[in-house]
Amino acid sequence: xxxxxxxxxxxxxxxxxxxxxxxxxxxxxxxxxxxxxxxxxxxxxxxxxxxxxxxxxxxxxxxxxxxxxxxxxxxxxxxxxxxxxxxxxxxxxxxxxxxxxxxxxxxxxxxxxxxxxxxxxxxxxxxxxxxxxxxxxxxxxxxxxxxxxxxxxxxxxxxxxxxxxxxxxxxxxxxxxxxxxxxxxxxxxxxxxxxxxxxxxxxxxxxxxxxxxxxxxxxxxxxxxxxxxxxxxxxxxxxxxxxxxxxxxxxxxxxxxxxxxxxxxxxxxxxxxxxxxxxxxxxxxxxxxxxxxxxxxxxxxxxxxxxxxxxxxxxxxxxxxxxxxxxxxxxxxxxxxxxxxxxxxxxxxxxxxxxxxxxxxxxxxxxxxxxxxxxxxxxxxxxxxxxxxxxxxxxxxxxxxxxxxxxxxxxxxxxxxxxxxxxxxxxxxxxxxxxxxxxxxxxxxxxxxxxxxxxxxxxxxxxxxxxxxxxxxxxxxxxxxxxxxxxxxxxxxxxxxxxxxxxxxxxxxxxxxxxxxxxxxxxxxxxxxxxxxxxxxxxxxxxxxxxxxxxxxxxxxxxxxxxxxxxxxxxxxxxxxxxxxxxxxxxxxxxxxxxxxxxxxxxxxxxxxxxxxxxxxxxxxxxxxxxxxxxxxxxxxxxxxxxxxxxxxxxxxxxxxxxxxxxxxxxxxxxxxxxxxxxxxxxxxxxxxxxxxxxxxxxxxxxxxxxxxxxxxxxxxxxxxxxxxxxxxxxxxxxxxxxxxxxxxxxxxxxxxxxxxxxxxxxxxxxxxxxxxxxxxxxxxxxxxxxxxxxxxxxxxxxxxxxxxxxxxxxxxxxxxxxxxxxxxxxxxxxxxxxxxxxxxxxxxxxxxxxxxxxxxxxxxxxxxxxxxxxxxxxxxxxxxxxxxxxxxxxxxxxxxxxxxxxxxxxxxxxxxxxxxxxxxxxxxxxxxxxxxxxxxxxxxxxxxxxxxxxxx
Numbered sequence: 001x002x003x004x005x006x007x008x009x010x011x012x013x014x015x016x017x018x019x020x021x022x023x024x025x026x027x028x029x030x031x032x033x034x035x036x037x038x039x040x041x042x043x044x045x046x047x048x049x050x051x052x053x054x055x056x057x058x059x060x061x062x063x064x065x066x067x068x069x070x071x072x073x074x075x076x077x078x079x080x081x082x083x084x085x086x087x088x089x090x091x092x093x094x095x096x097x098x099x100x101x102x103x104x105x106x107x108x109x110x111x112x113x114x115x116x117x118x119x120x121x122x123x124x125x126x127x128x129x130x131x132x133x134x135x136x137x138x139x140x141x142x143x144x145x146x147x148x149x150x151x152x153x154x155x156x157x158x159x160x161x162x163x164x165x166x167x168x169x170x171x172x173x174x175x176x177x178x179x180x181x182x183x184x185x186x187x188x189x190x191x192x193x194x195x196x197x198x199x200x201x202x203x204x205x206x207x208x209x210x211x212x213x214x215x216x217x218x219x220x221x222x223x224x225x226x227x228x229x230x231x232x233x234x235x236x237x238x239x240x241x242x243x244x245x246x247x248x249x250x251x252x253x254x255x256x257x258x259x260x261x262x263x264x265x266x267x268x269x270x271x272x273x274x275x276x277x278x279x280x281x282x283x284x285x286x287x288x289x290x291x292x293x294x295x296x297x298x299x300x301x302x303x304x305x306x307x308x309x310x311x312x313x314x315x316x317x318x319x320x321x322x323x324x325x326x327x328x329x330x331x332x333x334x335x336x337x338x339x340x341x342x343x344x345x346x347x348x349x350x351x352x353x354x355x356x357x358x359x360x361x362x363x364x365x366x367x368x369x370x371x372x373x374x375x376x377x378x379x380x381x382x383x384x385x386x387x388x389x390x391x392x393x394x395x396x397x398x399x400x401x402x403x404x405x406x407x408x409x410x411x412x413x414x415x416x417x418x419x420x421x422x423x424x425x426x427x428x429x430x431x432x433x434x435x436x437x438x439x440x441x442x443x444x445x446x447x448x449x450x451x452x453x454x455x456x457x458x459x460x461x462x463x464x465x466x467x468x469x470x471x472x473x474x475x476x477x478x479x480x481x482x483x484x485x486x487x488x489x490x491x492x493x494x495x496x497x498x499x500x501x502x503x504x505x506x507x508x509x510x511x512x513x514x515x516x517x518x519x520x521x522x523x524x525x526x527x528x529x530x531x532x533x534x535x536x537x538x539x540x541x542x543x544x545x546x547x548x549x550x551x552x553x554x555x556x557x558x559x560x561x562x563x564x565x566x567x568x569x570x571x572x573x574x575x576x577x578x579x580x581x582x583x584x585x586x587x588x589x590x591x592x593x594x595x596x597x598x599x600x601x602x603x604x605x606x607x608x609x610x611x612x613x614x615x616x617x618x619x620x621x622x623x624x625x626x627x628x629x630x631x632x633x634x635x636x637x638x639x640x641x642x643x644x645x646x647x648x649x650x651x652x653x654x655x656x657x658x659x660x661x662x663x664x665x666x667x668x669x670x671x672x673x674x675x676x677x678x679x680x681x682x683x684x685x686x687x688x689x690x691x692x693x694x695x696x697x698x699x700x701x702x703x704x705x706x707x708x709x710x711x712x713x714x715x716x717x718x719x720x721x722x723x724x725x726x727x728x729x730x731x732x733x734x735x736x737x738x739x740x741x742x743x744x745x746x747x748x749x750x751x752x753x754x755x756x757x758x759x760x761x762x763x764x765x766x767x768x769x770x771x772x773x774x775x776x777x778x779x780x781x782x783x784x785x786x787x788x789x790x791x792x793x794x795x796x797x798x799x800x801x802x803x804x805x806x807x808x809x810x811x812x813x814x815x816x817x818x819x820x821x822x823x824x825x826x827x828x829x830x831x832x833x834x835x836x837x838x839x840x841x842x843x844x845x846x847x848x849x850x851x852x853x854x855x856x857x858x859x860x861x862x863x864x865x866x867x868x869x870x871x872x873x874x875x876x877x878x879x880x881x882x883x884x885x886x887x888x889x890x891x892x893x894x895x896x897x898x899x900x901x902x903x904x905x906x907x908x909x910x911x912x913x914x915x916x917x918x919x920x921x922x923x924x925x926x927x928x929x930x931x932x933x934x935x936x937x938x939x940x941x942x943x944x945x946x947x948x949x950x951x952x953x
Contacts, residue, residue: 006032007044009051016052017059018414019407024058027069034072043079050079057114060415063396064110074107078114086136089143097144098219101137102226108133113181113393117415123382124357126389130179137229138168138185138275141219145212154199156191156208164192164205166212166246167281170274171236171267176354180385182392182399184233185220188271189213189246190284209246231398236267249284256291266338268292269345270354293346294549323384323391324400328432330388332439333381339443340368347585356381373438380431387428390415402428456480457521461514464489464496480525488531492521495538504545512551516541519554523561533565536574540564543581550584560588570635571917572699576628580747586625587632595650598626602658615662616739620746623655631699635915641908642879648697655749656686656703656740657795663735667728672719674711674728682711684729684766685796686736687804689756694790694877698907699914702751703740706791707733707766710800729766756787769803776811782823786859788812792876809873812866821948824860828852829951840924842933844906844913848952849937851906853944854878854899860948861885879903898939905936 006014006028014025032040043050054075058065068074077084084107087100112133116126156164171186173179191209196202220229237243238255247255256264269292273281324330337359345351348366353359357378364374390412391399403409409421418424460476477485495501505513520541524534544550554560567587568574577583602622609615630647633639664684674682690704691697711725723731740749757763758775767775776784788808793801835846845851858881866872869888875881882903886896910920924930 005029007040007051009044009048010055012048013051013055017055019410020059024055024065027058027065028054030069031072031075035075039076039079042076046079053114053118056414057117060117060390060411061113061393063393064113067106067110071107074110077107078111083111084108086140089140089147098222098224099226101140101219101229102224105133105137105229106227109181109396116181116389116393119417121382123385123389127173127178127180127385130181130183131174131177134174134179134183134185134230135170135274137220138187138216141216141229142168142212142275145215145219148215149208149212150199152199153197153201153203153208156195156197156205158193158195158205164195165277165280166191166209167273167277167284168216168275169281169285170270170272172270174274175270175272176356177272178355178357178385180392181389182396184231184398186233186236186267187216187274188234188237189216190252190281191246191248192280193248193250206244206246206248210244213245227396236264249287252284253287256288260291265292265342269338269341269352272354293342293352321402321404322400323387323402323428323432326432328380328434328436328439330381330384330400332435333377333384336369336377336439336442337363344368369438369442376431376434377438380435383427383431387412387416457518457525460492460521461496461517464492467493480521482525482530482534484531488534491531491535491538495542498542500542500545506548509545509548509551512548512555513541513545516551516555519558519561523558523565527565527569529569533568536568536571536578537565539578540568540574540581543578544584547581550581553584553588563588566636567632570631570915572915573628573631573635575917576624576631580621580624580628582621583625583628586629595647598651598654602654606658612662612666613744616742617744617746619655619658620744620749623651623749624747626651627699631915634911641904641911644911645691645696645698645907648699648701649692649695652692652697652701652703652750653688653794656688659739659749660686660736660795663732663739666735667732668719670719671717671721671723671728671731674709674715674717674725676711676715682709682715682725682729683797683800684709684732685798685800685804686794687791687801688794689787689791690753691790692794693792694880695792696877696879696907698911702753704753704756704787706754706757706772707736708769708772708800708804709766710769713768726764726766730764733766756784769800769807772804773807776807780811782820782863783827785811785863786824786856789859789862789881790876790878809866809870812862812873813870815867816864820860820863824856825948825951828856828948832951837921842922842924842937844910844920844922847937849902849940849944851903851910853940854882854903854906857899857940857944857947858882858885861890865890895943898936898943902936902940905933909933 006025010028011025014021014028017024035043058068074084084104086104089097092100108129112126112129115129116122156166158164167190169175169188169190171188173183174185174187179185189209189212191205193205195205197205197208217232217234221232222228234245235241237245238247238252238259268285268288271285271288273279273285322329334356337356340363341351341353341359344366348362350362351359351366353362360374360378360381363369364371369377387402388400391401391403393415394411403412406421409424413419413421413424416424418427456476457480460480463476477488482488501513520537521534524530524537527533541551541554554564564577564584564587567577573587577587602619605618605622606615609618627648630639630644630651634641634644676682685708687693687706687708688704689706691701692703692705707729709725709729711729713724713726715725716722717725717728737752737754741752742748754765755761757765758767758772758779776788788811791804791808793804831846831852832848835843837843837847841847843850855878858878862872862881862885865885865888869890871888872881872884872890875884879900882891882896882900885891886893886900891899909922913920913922922930922933927933
């Protein structure tokens, strides 16, 4: 029919088309007569918007236009938004199957293109639909191939007669569910294990799956009269084109353990089972996860990525037309995401996404890039992927090349919805320029000019490696501001010529060290205490020489060196990092300290422990790592002492609860349970006193514990080797102490102090709650009631813990006679007289006006007031007690403020000095704020004198 017979709405849209009006008119004129009158009327009723969209699709996609001309019946489906169905796998000839599969693919491609160019942002829906189409075609081909092979050869089985699974791993954009309109699909075929089929034509499993793999490639990739489904790329499989087409699971695991290369780690970020036995595929990927994601911050992989990028740049030299591989293109955005995934994904599972947009969201949540950079990368990625689709929908060709002719620019402008090509080009150029800048910053690809100080540092390190120890370097060292040049030179020279530096470094490790040491020297020259800092840095570097990932981590990240320098000013942190360099991951992790996640983190780490020894080591590593992270944020003044102490206490409590669970399980395994008269399992609980009881643990705090149980003394355990209840619980307590205080290769957990139990060291290790109650009511000294003010349940049976809490409230709430004041004063006097403190020094804990005075004042006030103010019994900490006593009016506001400020100052200094490996004795000559310290102590002494009376006479 002539084009003039087309409906007016379509003719109007054709006249407004910027190009190919004649070809569009001819195509639609060929389609229109093939439609029924009802279908024509249905399309006309959809109005100008449908007509305009139809003409736009015909303009921007020659591929879709030709398919609609061949299959005019597809147009009504588009009008009704009806999808095409795929014929079921059955006993159909191969040619018919391949033809039907291609027709289904082409129909879906037209539907996807049609939807993609609707107004609005449709990229996520488009790539999801394309990925689902590829998976459907793969699974359909797999089902047909398996059906055919089973008829000929039977089912592949292992030596035990079990069916052997087969999976298809989708890599690249298919793995990420982000296929473009003309993507290859990158696949890896894997089967479970060797064996043979059980049918009439028996063949080895390897041959069976090879034939299945070849069929899958033929079914999708082979071009017939109906076209093709998807081009298949198998080069990502182990050993690439030289490797077997299908590989067993064991061979695959062995390959990546032994031969896996850096770029293959990046490839497996996007790996996902897409067809075949998906559960088997996921299990396979789980075994390969350690190859992809390391538990530490992993910067070693950046070298491989840079190599890939350099090759890519060489391929694209002189061409800015490729929006995928060119500067500022899609690949650079993907590299930014993948580099951060590789580096941080081992520690942050949320980053292990296969999808680029999801990964950008996870990077934003983890705050690994500035929010503005994330926003720009997301916008640029969507824009470039849309451009890519518009280029590929023209002829169903895999291209990322921008147009070379004005006609093609006009087509792309129309497809992208821009008014003119100049605006589209300017937008593309600006986005690519900004993307490339972020890419360079993230991967540190752009060399930065050296400052004179950096040049001097580099010369010094070169001389240390090549010069004699007697080389005169005073001037150079003084330029770098070392206070003791000879000592610094000796330290550096000895490090450069140490056996470890000479023997433990690979060529790549030596290159990293040569990049790292000048950075350290330059940094040290700008820091206080330059010489000590250099020695601590060199001790740390010596500890990590055999760990390529850590050398890469520091060499790649000068900001991390600055962060480490702040930590190394603490001798304790420097010592711990040199002893356990694996803890670098924890102090450098951008993940904030989050106690609410400690149980899950600990549980995940303990899953890898095979026996009690490994569990004890894992528990120590967990505790040490978290203490180190807390120490780091406290030392750098990012956490106040009021937050630090409860977190240290919470960490100790979690550790204690975990250890108790192991001790109980071991006792139950050996001796069964102890039961009460009614058959119930006897209860056991752990009560904390002191700093843990008050939730005010410092870095140097022991655990003051009391063990209680509730079984009759004549009860026995019900296991194969029964023992009396007192013995059972005593062994439980001893086992718990062993788990907590034994020194292993990972260190120790805590020192345990049991002297607060009834009758102290002469009393039984474990006592019943009834006996403890009698002791507290009838025999306890005042100091033991003082200790109760800071006592609470921390582990074991909560009901027994609640009964202890009720007893504590009862004891603290007893009316006290006038002898309380004298008991407190006398006890403090004995402590004072037992410790000689020099003039012009102040012991933070024991000096008059120190922490012991504050704690005794709180305990004195609580013991005297709890009978009238039961609310005071609720708290267990000294700081909480100060606040509560002030709030209820026992103390004046002035007294509460003075004591609270002094407590804060002392606890802050106490913990900072511990991190500085200093004792709690402050000397006037070394402390610049001596007057502030003396003023605080004077305020405490004044309140003590007012409330209790002098003990220093």
